[in-house]
Amino acid sequence: MFFKNKAFRCLLFSCVVLLVLLTAEARKKKKQCGKPKKNLLKNAVMLIVDSPVNGFSRNSTNSLHGDVLERAVAPWKWRRNHDVTRIPATIFEAECSTTYCTIIKGQQDMNYNTKVIKQEMMVLQLDLQLSKPGCKSVYRLVRMTFAVGCFCVHARVI
Template sequence: MKLGALLVLCAAVSSGATESETPAAAPCAFALVPPTDFVSLTKESGSIHNRSLSPWRWRSSKVRNRIPATIWEAECTSSVCSSPFPGHQGGQYLNSVPVYQTVLVLTRQERGSCYVASYKSVAVGCTCVLARYN
């Protein structure tokens, strides 16, 4: 009986199956086909980032297997805010801080065309807040 089991095992190994072969990807629960004209999150706010009392610059983050592939994030250009009145220095009482929004992103799994949904916190601009004092 043990010899028969050994022969079956040898036949299975000699059939060409190896550990290095990857199994076929399991089908997804649903299909996701983004349209060809899909637009990623872009910097569509005009020049508001330069005119703000708490200005920022845009920085892009690109991940090939993510939808959206490109996400633009705000990066505050200063830790203090500008004064709205020329010649006045009110900035030392106001700090410039990022404002965050949570966005849904889809990340493709390593094999196949399945995506995992998750949330990413993205800085969408900067604003002025009262400075903290110890």
């Protein structure tokens, strides 16, 4: 009954052709990507990353720490560090606002210098050599150092 209907036969034929094309494309992609190297799979883990992964905005940073970055004796500003091949792609880093520390009266004291506080952080970095276009991306867990604030030190006297 259904097969006698010309529109149904046309639709059925289109679906079969589409299925054959999709299967052929999947096989082609599988051959193109190839099998991962055995030593790569030895330490591989599956990682599921929920959105958003791009860190946080400058406004949320200020709300997390209040205005401490402006009230500190070694004040700093946030600088955006963006890398599309990294997860998280955006990380805000501290940049000292002044060379010398600010004393209570708001004046800079040349006896004290500002220095950046650095912190190591683990990030996922896209491995461009192992990631092929159209295939699954390969990320490596790497340790990177980022500036997280500023502090005062005695100035060096030479």
